[in-house]
Every structure is written in structure tokens, then in C-alpha cells.
Amino acid sequence: MVLKFTGSFTQQEAIPEKAIDAAIAVMRHGRLHRYNVAPGETSETVLLEQEFANLTGARYCLAVASGGYALTAALRASGLKQNDIVLTNAFTLAPVPGAIQGAGGCPVFVEITKDLVLDLDDLKAKIESTNAKFLMLSHMRGHIVDMEALLKITDEAGIKVIEDCAHTMGANWNGITSGRSGIVGCYSTQTFKHINSGEGGFLITDDVEIMAKATMLSGSYMLYESHLAGAPIEAFENIRLDTPNCSGRMDNLRAAILRPQLENLSIQANRWNKRYRKLENGLNQVEDIRLISRPKKEYFVASSFQFCLPDFNEKQIKSLVLACEIRGVQLKWFGASSPVGFTSRHDSWRYVDKQTLPKTDAILSVLLDMRIPLTFSMQDCDIISEIIKEEVKNIKLN
Ligand SMILES: *Cc1c(COP(=O)(O)O)cnc(C)c1O
Numbered sequence: 001m002v003l004k005f006t007g008s009f010t011q012q013e014a015i016p017e018k019a020i021d022a023a024i025a026v027m028r029h030g031r032l033h034r035y036n037v038a039p040g041e042t043s044e045t046v047l048l049e050q051e052f053a054n055l056t057g058a059r060y061c062l063a064v065a066s067g068g069y070a071l072t073a074a075l076r077a078s079g080l081k082q083n084d085i086v087l088t089n090a091f092t093l094a095p096v097p098g099a100i101q102g103a104g105g106c107p108v109f110v111e112i113t114k115d116l117v118l119d120l121d122d123l124k125a126k127i128e129s130t131n132a133k134f135l136m137l138s139h140m141r142g143h144i145v146d147m148e149a150l151l152k153i154t155d156e157a158g159i160k161v162i163e164d165c166a167h168t169m170g171a172n173w174n175g176i177t178s179g180r181s182g183i184v185g186c187y188s189t190q191t192f193k194h195i196n197s198g199e200g201g202f203l204i205t206d207d208v209e210i211m212a213k214a215t216m217l218s219g220s221y222m223l224y225e226s227h228l229a230g231a232p233i234e235a236f237e238n239i240r241l242d243t244p245n246c247s248g249r250m251d252n253l254r255a256a257i258l259r260p261q262l263e264n265l266s267i268q269a270n271r272w273n274k275r276y277r278k279l280e281n282g283l284n285q286v287e288d289i290r291l292i293s294r295p296k297k298e299y300f301v302a303s304s305f306q307f308c309l310p311d312f313n314e315k316q317i318k319s320l321v322l323a324c325e326i327r328g329v330q331l332k333w334f335g336a337s338s339p340v341g342f343t344s345r346h347d348s349w350r351y352v353d354k355q356t357l358p359k360t361d362a363i364l365s366v367l368l369d370m371r372i373p374l375t376f377s378m379q380d381c382d383i384i385s386e387i388i389k390e391e392v393k394n395i396k397l398n
Helices: 017-029 044-056 067-077 095-102 120-130 147-157 208-218 252-263 265-283 314-326 358-364 378-397
Strands: 060-064 085-089 106-110 134-138 160-164 184-188 201-205 304-308 367-371
Touching (some): 060 067, 067 095, 067 134, 067 201, 085 095, 120 147, 265 378, 314 367
Parallel strands (some): 160 184
Antiparallel strands (some): 060 201, 184 201
């Protein structure tokens, strides 16, 4: 009998009971808008911001409507002007180039290495050739580049780094929280990230002017005084009438759902990583499979798993994806000529000028990706790696 997997790769855990109770309380009182509070009340959104600032060690935190919104607001508040170039990873998710475009910038893609992080040699070359002053660093799929080496390059070139931490909430590089090395760190609380409110995001910074501008951008009207992790009132004096309102606030219902999840983040991180290591062990030493090496300085939160099949051709990879699918294992391939689901890549973003990225293309053509929802047990991870192992072998034999 062939082994089959029956779990769902898109099924996250339920929202914790404590969060459900908090959400019901918000619905009962009806004050869902973050600035709608009873006398003496501090809104759930304000408390969430304070808690996220404490967790990351940032001076300021703004909760917003999505991770993509946080990225756009970060660029605008950092002084990006129309048609400024923004360097970013050639392997990232569509909201990243979308945010750059939305903020009026022009994305220029930087190659990635075989370990799926930014290629620092290409970064240097692109800084030289474009004279860019912004880098949107995407920690795509939770892989963190050597941050010391990166910052040396960007500091020397006077580049503002904005970190896309959609996959690194709770992660760190050499003890420094992901999102705290750049001038702004942006996070997502969309269902498939590390805490789940359906949609949502955060922006953190130590820069008072960026925080004040981002707050005005998010649509604070003149109610920013109520923030507990916000910029001081004086910071708004010069900018409050010059910064447009591009509404993108977080609301109290989402904040109520997120606060208890944030308390559990490190526990959840350990559970994700246990599953990741289990899959890694299962696929380690399998002929034809190359695993992604993880540096010692990187503390990751592995909500997904990637591996490469360097010697497989397109036909073999397609057969593998199909064979695994039949047995219940959903692998996503970033090499398909037309994007399926979330697997779009630089050449699918046709609003961006066409760019040549041979190194990234070669890596993506053999890269497979899967989600690891926490609804998977350790035994599920064994079944999944066994199925992949068998199918890789089968395809090699045929
Ligand atoms: C999810 C994600 C974002 C932000 O997405 P939203 O859906 O706008 O919250 C940004 N970057 C990456 C790499 C992502 O995966």
C-alpha cells in the first residue's frame, strides 16, 4: 500500500480561546475603530503596539492594515521620492515590488545566492550601477543574509535599509531581532505568517520623524496623542498638515485577536522549528536533494521549508510536483513559466522594467517550497519527507 498524506498544507491552527474571548468583548462593546474609545479606555490596537515595541525592543511601533501597507508607508515616511530606485531581492513575494511601485519607487532586483539570501556581490554591483539610496531587504521564507556584512556595505554607501520581516517575526541574526538592523522593520499578520489576524501588519522604528510621518500616512487624523508606542506630539508639528492620509489602520478586533498570539510567539517558533528539523533530517542525505544550509548566527522561525533538485530538469520537477500532489504533498515550484498561486517571480511583475537575473533564475528553476502549518504533527513530517524521498527516487529511475 502506498503511503499517502491527508493533512492540509493551508490549515493553520485555530485562534486561541483567549483571543476569541477578547474579540467577542470588542464586538460586544462595538468600538472597533482604534480611535473610538470610552473615557479612560486604552484601545486594543494601542496596547498591541506597545507590546510589539517591547517584544522587538523598538522605540516606536505602528499597527497597520497589512504587511504590504507597512512596506509602502515605510518607504514614503523614509523620504522616498517619485522614481527613486529601490533595490530588493529578486526572490521575494509580490507585495514587495508592489509596495515599491505603490510608493512611487522603481524596483531594481538583486540576485540571490543558492542559500536564498541576497547576493552581496551583486548588491555592491547594483549600488555602483544605480546609485540607489534605498534597499528593501526581504528575509524571504525566513532566510536571513549575513547582516554584519550587509550593513557594512549599506552603511558605507549611505543606503537606507527597510526590512521586510513577513517571514522573520520572532527571528534574529546573532542575537539582534530581525527588523531592528534597518531604519524600519515591517511585519505581516496575514493568515500564513507567524501570528494570524487574517490581514494586518506592523512597522517598527527608532526614528521619530519616520514614525510621525507613518502615523499620519496611516490615517490618524489628529488623534495620534493616544498612541503609547508612538512619536511624541512635538514630532507631528511640522509634518501633520503636509502628510497625506492614506488610510491603512489596524482595528481593535484584529488587535484583540493578535495580543494573546504575540504572547505565545516564542513557543510557536519552537514548534515550527521542531517540525522543520524533522523534515530536514528526513530529507538529509537523500541523493539529488540539496537542502538550504542555515548559518549558526541565524535563529529562524521556520513556517515553511525549501529544497533544491540541482540536477533535475523541468520535466522531472513537474513530474515530481504532480506525483507528490497525488500522494497529498503540496510542493510549490518557483520555476514555472506562469505563476501558480503565490509563486510569481520577477519576470511576472510586468509593471517593473524587465531585468536580467540569470543566477536567481537558475536557482528558482530547481527550487521547491512547502508550508509547514502547526496543524502538522511530527509524524506528519515523517510521512511527508518519506513521500518526497520515494518520489524523487522514482523519477530518477524512470
Ligand atoms: C506576506 C508577505 C508580505 C506582506 O504581505 P501582506 O499580505 O500585505 O500582509 C511581504 N513580504 C513577503 C515576503 C510576504 O510573504
